[in-house]
Amino acid sequence: MSKPHYALYYWPGIQGRGELVRLAFEATGTPYVDVARGPGGVAALKRFLEGHAPGMLPFAPPFLVEGELVLAQTSAILAYLGPRLGLVPEDDASRLAAQQIQLTLADLVGEAHDTHHPIASSLYFEDQRVEAKRRAHHFVRERIPKYLGWLERLLERAGPYLLGAQRSYADLSLFQVVEGLRYAFPHAMAAEEKALPHVVEVHDRVAREPRLAVYLASERRLPFNESGIFRHYPELDPGRSR
Amino acid sequence: MSKPHYALYYWPGIQGRGELVRLAFEATGTPYVDVARGPGGVAALKRFLEGHAPGMLPFAPPFLVEGELVLAQTSAILAYLGPRLGLVPEDDASRLAAQQIQLTLADLVGEAHDTHHPIASSLYFEDQRVEAKRRAHHFVRERIPKYLGWLERLLERAGPYLLGAQRSYADLSLFQVVEGLRYAFPHAMAAEEKALPHVVEVHDRVAREPRLAVYLASERRLPFNESGIFRHYPELDPGRSR
Structure with missing residues (x-):
């Protein structure tokens, strides 16, 4: 080989x-x-x-x-x-659209990281947990709805995928972002997803792709954990009482 | 017209x-x-x-x-x-290099913003100044040297511009980032720039371009201010005493 x-x-x-x-x-x-x-x-x-x-x-x-x-x-x-890899349509307009969506997802990933590291990446979470709680509160209430709401509106305007008929790398990243946010903020996401039927549908379609279903069940797919970008700290996702 | x-x-x-x-x-x-x-x-x-x-x-x-x-x-x-606009060389390798440099500069710009808004963009600076001081401390000591040091090393390896002989949009953004950091963190930058001769040289070359010199002196060039991304709050740039 x-x-x-x-x-x-x-x-x-x-x-x-x-x-x-x-x-x-x-x-x-x-x-x-x-x-x-x-x-x-x-x-x-x-x-x-x-x-x-x-x-x-x-x-x-x-x-x-x-x-x-x-x-x-x-x-x-x-x-x-x-x-x-055939992960974006041929036309320039679609490629530009894919790239601006991807960059916006990258911004969301960066903000998700900063919920547990709002002061410095060089410090432990434990050394910035007070600030993390405050940042996560705003992230959950303002930023998740803004970012995912934007994706929902894109899907309402096009669909069934972000660029229309053809699934692109941006849809794969949407899947990953939804997975990560569900892991990190299960209470917040359970509430939020009710307003995001199209986003959830893309997530589910991607998860059902045969190659990805095999991958996601394999050892190659690492589990989420508290060393990664999406981390679950219950105090950052207190749920309805907030 | x-x-x-x-x-x-x-x-x-x-x-x-x-x-x-x-x-x-x-x-x-x-x-x-x-x-x-x-x-x-x-x-x-x-x-x-x-x-x-x-x-x-x-x-x-x-x-x-x-x-x-x-x-x-x-x-x-x-x-x-x-x-x-002729702001990047023709070959694919240069275009990919320009894009990855630009994306890294964009990350730096985002982190510069978060020094004054470490908790939420929706809050005033005054409502997060304690956290801002803490984040800015780490930004100045860790992140500015890391980002600008990386640019300096790129210029040592290639030069005189980031992609070599031809000035690209990444060099224009380098100029802007240096200007912004000087405005926001004058003490820190005065110290830092001593280790960044190539970065400063690119900044100065860009500033001297005739069209840009005219632009920078014109009313079209807005001044930096405390509504923008690069903001000068003296408490975030205390200088040597830190």
Whole structure:
């Protein structure tokens, strides 16, 4: 067997932003190496970050390596892979739409991270839990409805997928964001999803794709945990009493 | 005279993320309409946000309108305009490099915003100043060096510009980020820049471009202020005593 074409570099042990790239490979049955989960992989990843590898110096994982190409930033990776893996329609308008949706999902992911790290990524959650509780309160009440409500409106205007008839990488990321928010904020999401029938429908359609159903049940799919971007701290999702 | 091809929609009164797009137009002498700064412009902008305009529903300004295209997300706008305005080299590798740099600068801009709004954009600064001081402390000590140090290393490896010989939209955004950080954190930046000779050199080269020099001295260039993304609150930049 020939070596897979694509190498993904991301921290092992968490889904994180790397999962948005994994889903693109898994949904299309594209062979890839998840480098840092293999022997010596973290050292290989660090060689890139420390500037000891050729090509572009990535700012942070995830990054994709394909031959001489070194490409960081999740949304850039997906914009690159989209046409190659058949994960975006052919026309320019659809590709631009996919990219702006993806970038907005990336902003949502960043804000979800900052609910548990509102002061600094370098500090433990325990050292910023008071601020985290305050930020999460606003995130749940203002930001989740704003972001997911926007996706719902996009789906009302087009549908059944975000770009219309064809499922794209943006739909895969929508799936992941809904999964992550459900894990982190189960009370809030249970209430919120009642107003988001189209978003839930896309999530469910993606989850039912045969390749993804196999992946999601496999060991390759890491569980959510409290080292990742979507973390479940009950105090940040107190439910109705808030 | 014919109507300009490009319409930029962004909140009036602040540089904000819209400025990254303005610099692309101004650096290349490309005619554009800065819609929301004209009569009825804010109402026109809101028509898009409220879904009363055709085309893609933008999540937030800035967005670009060109014929039927409605394109939000600053980095997506620049990736689109780059080849059209001659602001990125022709080859795919350079375009991918420009995009990943731009996305990283966008992350830095987002973190700069969150120094004064670490809890919620919906609250006033005064309602989150204690948290802001704490977040800014870490931003100045950890994040500015990490982001700008990465740019410095890119320039050491290539140079004189971020992509090598040709100045790109990423260099224009580097200029803006340095300007914004100097405005917001003058003490921190005065200390930090000593380790960033290449970054400062790119900033200065961009500032000296004849078209941009004219623009920067014009009324079209809005001043920084405490409604924008880069804000100067002295308590967030206490200098050496920290």
